[in-house]
Amino acid sequence: MTNNMIRVALIGSTGYTALEVARLLLAHGKAELTVATSRSDEGKPLSEIHPSLAGRCDIALQPFDPEQIAKQADVAMCCLPHGASAESVRDLASAGIRVIDFSADFRLSSVPLYEQWYGVTHPWPERVGNVVYGMPEFFAQEIATADVVANPGCYPTSAIMPLAPLVRAGLIQTDDIIIDSKSGVSGAGRSPKLGTLYCEANESISAYSIASHRHGPEMQDLIHRISGKTVDVLFTPHLTPMDRGILSTMYARPELQKGDTVESVKARLMAELRETYRDQPFIHVVDHLPATKHVVMTNHVQMTVRVAGPSDAPGRVIIVCAIDNLSKGASGAAIQNMNVMFGVDQMMGL
Ligand SMILES: NC(=O)C1=CN([C@@H]2O[C@H](COP(=O)(O)OP(=O)(O)OC[C@H]3O[C@@H](n4cnc5c(N)ncnc54)[C@H](OP(=O)(O)O)[C@@H]3O)[C@@H](O)[C@H]2O)C=CC1
Ligand SMILES: CC(=O)N[C@@H](CCC(=O)OP(=O)(O)O)C(=O)O
Incomplete structure (x- = not known):
């Protein structure tokens, strides 16, 4: 320095x-x-x-x-x-x-x-x-002294941040987790490719790499590292006509307790996420439904939980998480990691 x-x-x-x-x-x-x-x-x-x-x-x-x-x-x-x-x-x-x-x-x-x-x-x-995974919310101590940091993938960030704490706390079942993600076109990088040409991507949404995207194993691997549990995720990415932003909608089955209702399951999951991220300045567990517009051009993450089913028979947990692929999904996370590595306030420049 x-x-x-x-x-x-x-x-x-x-x-x-x-x-x-x-x-x-x-x-x-x-x-x-x-x-x-x-x-x-x-x-x-x-x-x-x-x-x-x-x-x-x-x-x-x-x-x-x-x-x-x-x-x-x-x-x-x-x-x-x-x-x-x-x-x-x-x-x-x-x-x-x-x-x-x-x-x-x-x-x-x-x-x-x-x-x-x-x-x-x-x-x-x-x-x-x-090599430490560059998610300071879970690995800050190792990042602080690391010679090499592996900055997380963009889609994995939007999935790991809400899912890992819920799996770790035993609040959702580990099989049958569905992750449905939509990304802006900048996620594909700047090198020209057919799928990112204006006339291909504009006014259109398309799924790709179904059941074969390399971020599926990254999500499973990191959720395992954080929670100690093996999970099975089915991940489908979509390309959407936005410059930047990722919205991931995730579906899981709750681990039920006697007398549970839709409301009690939602309250328990929200409380776990709020406790996990209580001291994390970039992670916001919100009551509203997150949208990419709420987070683009920032390093912030917004997430929330809903539960479907008749009130006395909660069926599926639905988790929604929004990030900016170029910020918390890449460069913002890298600046946050650098701040941790060099002992400055992790929010500096963000
Ligand atoms: N875009 C996103 O939202 C995210 C990207 N990432 C990852 O970050 C990295 C960079 O992504 P992004 O900036 O979008 O990618 P780009 O395609 O926009 O840029 C990558 C740059 O790498 C250089 N490059 C390309 N091919 C090679 C090669 N074979 N050998 C050496 N250098 C090469 C080029 O720079 P030059 O010609 O100047 O050397 C190129 O401009 C990738 O690993 C990507 O997967 C991670 C999370 C999100
Ligand atoms: C929209 C889009 O094409 N997104 C990229 C992922 C972005 C990314 O950067 O992922 P890695 O860092 O793991 O390579 C894709 O699906 O390949």
């Missing part, structure tokens, strides 16, 4: 999550961007790639050189796609710089699980299952 400022390196600066990190750092106060790397646009000012930064962040893009970056920065935010990220994370960590990895390369507990879902051989297998 110089002048008490945390020096931040952005790796893969031309993408959406990198832009969001740069934007948040402009208002941070205790952290500054000192390095931005790019394979494709070396030498150009960052603001040429992201015009919204013009006149505010004109740092020149440089090639990826871990030894050099370690001299210029205290922490690297690695905003690369999964598969490509792991090698860069390994090289940065070996050069002595702390790393926050935005990809899924270090999120899962085991190499076989990673290789089964990502279809690539992991280049740093000894660290898989040995």
Whole structure:
């Protein structure tokens, strides 16, 4: 650190999550961007790639050189796609710089699980299952001293935050959990793809990767790590015509107690969530139905619970959670993790 400022390196600066990190750092106060790397646009000012930064962040893009970056920065935010990220994370960590990895390369507990879902051989297998999951609401102590942090996936954040405490407390059954999520198009990244072209995505909602999305195992893995219980989730993501935001609607069966009503089950689940997140400044257990508009452009999470069925026979628990995929689902979470790693107020810049 110089002048008490945390020096931040952005790796893969031309993408959406990198832009969001740069934007948040402009208002941070205790952290500054000192390095931005790019394979494709070396030498150009960052603001040429992201015009919204013009006149505010004109740092020149440089090639990826871990030894050099370690001299210029205290922490690297690695905003690369999964598969490509792991090698860069390994090289940065070996050069002595702390790393926050935005990809899924270090999120899962085991190499076989990673290789089964990502279809690539992991280049740093000894660290898989040995990197803290960057969710300070559950793992702040480990994050504070970590050399590498695995920033959570966007959909998993919206599911793990409400489900893990309820599973841990034994309030919902562990099988038959359905997670139905809708994401804005920025969740797919900035590289052009057929499905994210305007005429494909606008005025349309579509499901994709049914029963085969890689975030299903991430949700199961992390709920297990937090609750100690094995859960079975069925996850369906949808692409929606919004720039950003995720709304997840989740269905589970309650563990009933004698005399339970719809109202008593709802009260018990809401009380558990409120107690879990009582001291967490970004997590809000609300009475209203959360919407993406309530949280976009913020690091805040809103969640609530409803219960369906005749009043004396509660059937299904319905949980609704809203986040911003680029903020608490990616770059905001990374800034929060960085704050915890460097011992500053976790809300700084957020
Ligand atoms: N978008 C979102 O909402 C979320 C994204 N994430 C994760 O964050 C990471 C970044 O996402 P996002 O910013 O959306 O992605 P983008 O596609 O917008 O940007 C990724 C950047 O990585 C660089 N890059 C692309 N391919 C390679 C490669 N093969 N080797 C090295 N560098 C490469 C490029 O930068 P350059 O050419 O400048 O080097 C590119 O601009 C991904 O792992 C993603 O899964 C996680 C949660 C939410
Ligand atoms: C809308 C959309 O396409 N979303 C992306 C997930 C976003 C993400 O960043 O996930 P990882 O960090 O785990 O890669 C998808 O479904 O692949």
